[in-house]
Amino acid sequence: MTRLKRNLFALLQPIIAVIIGLLAGAIAIVLLGDSVIDTYAEMWNGAFGSFYFLTNTLTRATPIILTGLGVALAFRAGFFNMGSTGQMVLGGLAAAITALYLPGPGWMVLVVSLVVGMAIGGLWSLFAGYMDAKFGINLLISTLLLNYIASLFAGYMVAFPLKDQSGSAAMAQTPMIDKSIWLPKLFSGMSLHAGFILAIVAAIALYIFIQKSVSGYEIRMLGNNPFFAAYGGVKRGRMMVVAMLTSGALAGLAGAGEVLGTQHRYLDGALASADYGWSGIMATLLASSNPLGTAVAGILLAALQTGAMGVERNTNVPLEVASVIQAVLTLFVSARFGYAFLKRRKEKK
Amino acid sequence: ACSSGGSNSEQSASNGSSAEGTGKKMKIALVLPEEIGVNQFFVQMDEGFQKAGKEFGVETKTIQSSDPTAFEQNMRATVAEDYDLIITATFQAEDVLKQVAEENPDKSFAIIDTSVDLPNVRSVGFREYEASYLLGAAAGLATKTNVVGMVAAQDVPLLKKYSEGFKEGLASVNPKAKFLIGYVGSFNDPAKAKELALVQYGQGADFVAGASATSDLGVFEAAKEKNLYTSGQDTDRTVEDPDHVVLSQLKGTDAVAYETVKDFVDGNFKFGSTAYGLKEKGVGLTFVTTDSTSKLSPFIGEDVITKVKKISDDIIAGKIVVKDPLAQK
Amino acid sequence: MDQLFDVSLFNSMLRIVTPILLAALGGAICARVGLFNVGLEGLVLVGAFSAILGNHLLGNVWLAIIFAILCVMLFSLIFAYISINLRANVIVVGISMNFLAAGLTTFCLRAIFDVKGAYYDKNMMGLPKWDIPVIKDIPVLGGIVSGHSPLVYLAFFAAILMQIYLFKTVSGFRLRAAGENPVAAQSLGIPVRRIQYGAVLMSGVLCGLAGAQLSLGQVTMFTEGMTAGRGFIALVATMLGQSNPIGVVASSLLFGFMDAFSIRLQGFALPAQFTQMLPYIVTLVAMFFFKDRSYLKDAQRANGSSR
Amino acid sequence: MTLLLEMKNITKKYGDFTANHNINFDVRKGEIHALVGENGAGKTTLMRMLYGMEEPTSGSIMINGKEVHFHDPSEAIRQGIGMVHQHFMLFPSFTLAENIVIGGEPKRSGLFDRKAAADKVNELGQMYGMPVDPWRKAGDCPLGVQQRTEILKVLYQGADVIILDEPTGVLTPSEVKELLQSIKRLAAQGKSFILITHKLHEVMEAADRITVLRDGVITGHMESNTTDEEKISRLMVGRDLIPMSRVANEPGASVMHVQNVTLAGAKGAKPLLDNVTLTVRQGEIVGIAGISGNGQSELLQVISGLVQPDSGIVELNGKDVTGDSVRAIREQGMAHIPEDRYMWGASREATVLDNGLMGHQHQYKKGGLIQSHKLRKVVSGWVERFAIKTGSLDTQAQFLSGGNLQKLIAAREFAQNKPFLIAAEPTRGVDVGAMETIHGELLAKCKTGDGILLVSSELTEILKLSDRVLVMYEGAIAGELSAAEATEEQISLLMAGGKRQL
């Protein structure tokens, strides 16, 4: 079988899945007594209908891609990092604090803030990795728990010591970050900011790292079979540091990007409430931890969400239903249709 | 509709294009920074908004947002979709509204529950703390155990408007009374709110005020179960269980939403900010500033109401100045 | 300090722990057949909603509980079908189920009850509180153990039953076999898929009960998203208890105790955020003592060929 | 003798690939029927159809003259067919009794009666001469015991026809002897066996009839008393095998030296390694024999740096490497064919190429990236030289037959070209042709002056290749024999804990 043909087969699976997902969504819409075509048309418009909406979708995809890339690397190394929400929250908070209190020229503070956000996110993630490596504490549980701790801690910080005292001072949030430190918008009047470029660059860099570099190779082998990796001289501890640090740093970057590019301050609950962390995990798993695939899946999930917002705005279908459709679509996109068929194809040359 | 002939649709089309604005139905959007279900307050606002839309024949659209980013995108989209007036609400909307309103100086905006100082924004804020003060005073006068509690949603500055005013009012009439406060940590976890109320009951409170949005229902249940007294927020919640929900702090967001639409349709719409307190009847307390359909509980009693009415008058007259808990020190 | 530790603390702990325990048992049985169920939060939410709906439609709490169980079983079938038959990644399915549940319950709240945010009917009867005859008169114990909704007792009973089922019965033995080495189980003609379905349905039953306890036992109402993360805590309890019913009881109790305790702690100087953090921190610390070095074992199971 | 079971004109296709072509195969009551053939010849496939794990593309299966169709192993089990799989199908965290009775558990008042299960297992063990401790966890048992458990399981199921797919691959000579005796005894009692093995002397010893498969077709069918090993291997491989012999080298300086190494066991248990001292010199092959579970695995783990010894030192090329990382030790001059190819030697999900890179990753590094063109060329070279059957270099390792994967691993480690090589069970499960290749490579490496530590449970292999033989027993070196004095009897005696006799 030629390579082309094989690739076509690989493509077939998600396409069938999306079609079935759309059909399932259509049934949901019909049951609700709305027009399938109109609803999907609005969904499409909300996601990709114009350049404006396209940039909206990409804005939303940015943190999903970044958190997704983070967990992708950890998953590849066999570390089930469920802590992207917490890493993102602390990364965002740290970036906000740096941006607010570090003196210096805007661009420099911006860069330092991003780096600090990454560092803090990375360290928080590494903390879980350390507890696993040192004390055998199940990473999956610890990262889940650390999410709550991070969110509550950040909530405390902005409700008390860092609280914005200007204006109505009613919100648990930091003061507004100076305009000179904002991540630049890519197009004026649109929400898309330079964070998206960072996300795409990160996806490509991570792809090269995982697929082509020696450390990436070692991480992959460690994830596949830790005994094999140990046998081949791969140090689990070192790889854990690399994988968890990078993974958390990417989540931290996602948080920093949201703070510096979208909200321009750290606002209590803003990062956690959008479920970027879970969406990121989903994007990664949909793409089997392939970084480029994660980026595509991230954009797809973001499109489902912005599409749902479009449906909410322009039809009588309420937001809840749009989210039902979104969930149904993801469910089916994740399904392996024709799995057996495809598997046999792949196996025997 | 499709079969009703070509002439008809032609007519409406020409109508639309010829009569810029005059013949066209006005479009007003209410863009909320959260999902309606999160807070009773939004439900109330939406009701006032929809009611006005029906009465004045304008096309209304309520748009909820799942998170802050979605909110910004929804605001921008409504601008792009050319609504005549865009109403939004709460402190969470401030940042985005400032940006969007500045970028679109010839669009009209309104914000409820806080103030944004821009030439194309009409703001209506509330001085809830005045009503909280009354509620606190009523509780302080009515308590038998001298322990009074409050279950609040989260320990965030916003809710100080409720807790600080309450505390101040309580202390003003009953300095000996002990004030307990518990935080649910969420706006919609009634089960946890109920546990908190039960704990305060265990610590001797005979009155536990609810200030935790949807979670208040849990406080009400605790009250019913343990024969405690409690109070609600925003609308007259005493109707739900007059024996236990004995007071309710009122906030006229529905009226404000209704008025905003009405003024806009009537052409009386003015930009600038107003704050509604006791004096403007934007906030209040059942039995004190507003009558209720439910019976006054003997726990509160006419005596207390008379005294609190007096306090209310003093506030309106400026004799008592309730501190704005959010104002800078 | 006596204000902190009193009868009502433990009494409240038992109430708090029940939905978590039930859901965690559901998670445990899924884990036992090799399906890691991240969708507990969604299952419990659907349970909470359908319990209220059942009560509204049928006017009887017991029928309402059965109704909730059936609804959640139906809902969990989606999880089973997509992850078992369509071989989707279980975690993706679990996460999607959570989103689906949130959307679906909110929508139904609007479509069926025509309210937003919360459905509450003061005439609706919740679950009764049972006073346990002899025990209720024993001084301290009575105050703690007596006077709870029947589901509280059922939860602990279910844990014991499940312990017996998994470790004493033939069918439970085969269930564990199917999870431990599905290929080997298959090669013995053990119907692995059917067992997996059974486990998922069972977790549906347990999550239905968890939801019912939340919306009919602890309070009598439904509010949007009222599970408030309990499903994820249940997931943690499942893992911390290493999918052993008794272990799950212990870890749930630990969390429930810390949660009840943190509520009491709020009055004392610490900011609320820190007291709220307490249960999570303590659970994390508990893991130092209940760790299982699972990564090597899992890897061994996945890679070992024994020749 | 009555015909018990008959497979007629069986063909099995996977896509365009024919794994079995028009096979006729039968089993009589009370016979041992050997099925032999190269790796990938289609033996397991044929048996999987008989056991209901696969369905034939065409052809029929008859039992006692009646046609049967199995869709599920449980149907085959019900018809009295049992199978001991090539790769064990045990539940490691369950006890042996649980592993044996599963599917037919004894019950008492509705509950699983574990006591009765243990009794039955004891009884069964007595009856067939294969005792096991019913309460031990399967995962903790040596492979020989696991193997026995597998057979007891099949017997417990009441099988009349028992398929043994490479049952002796992991057994020690005495265990093999015992096993063969048991099955002969059972055959005499009326059970029938299908025995798949790559070891022709076992075939000659036990089988009544022999069927040879090559590339999915039957190339021969004979009574065992009318044939010999050479004939069979010719039918299997399609050519004559050249017998090779070792030419003794003059050993040089020490390449690897272990001094007084001790490794503690679990609390209360005997040490895993007990004061082990040994040396491998340039140009020699040192064989380590012993029943598996006597410390060989631990010794290799200590030498290769996977485990730190509690005391003692390991020297490599004259340098003390105790406590060094695996990578440092490999760089100091060690290559390692691990004993368990799936657990230590490969990643199933990774490609042939990625599996080939392990241990070489730092040699093919440039600017942090892998030089994949260079690597590709090298790995292709191995595939050719060792005749590794693989779809492409991008095929996942799990789709290689065990023998082919073993060749890949061996090739990878030979290519390290290090002065010291650990070769643990280098030909486990490998057919005679491939075994010849690997043995040839080992001898060639030794000839160039490198030292090899050979660990094998296969005594013939040890005897054929080693210059010196060490025997391990309970974590200690029980004795050392030179090539000249090493005989199967001597070694077996030491392996069983006996004293060396001259």
Ligand SMILES: Nc1ncnc2c1ncn2[C@@H]1O[C@H](COP(=O)(O)OP(=O)(O)OP(=O)(O)O)[C@@H](O)[C@H]1O
């Ligand atoms: N599920 C499958 N799909 C595709 N091809 C398969 C499958 N199973 C086996 N084959 C092919 O059938 C051939 C025969 O495999 P089989 O397992 O029967 O070999 P074998 O004789 O048991 O070899 P070994 O001695 O290595 O055990 C293999 O070469 C393989 O290519």
Ligand SMILES: Nc1ncnc2c1ncn2[C@@H]1O[C@H](COP(=O)(O)OP(=O)(O)OP(=O)(O)O)[C@@H](O)[C@H]1O
């Ligand atoms: N699912 C599958 N798809 C394709 N081929 C398969 C599959 N399963 C097994 N095979 C093929 O079956 C053959 C034998 O597989 P098996 O696992 O029995 O190897 P093995 O018996 O360990 O080999 P060896 O006898 O060399 O140890 C291999 O060639 C392998 O490629």
Ligand SMILES: [Mg+2]
């Ligand atoms: Mg085979």
Ligand SMILES: [Mg+2]
């Ligand atoms: Mg084989």
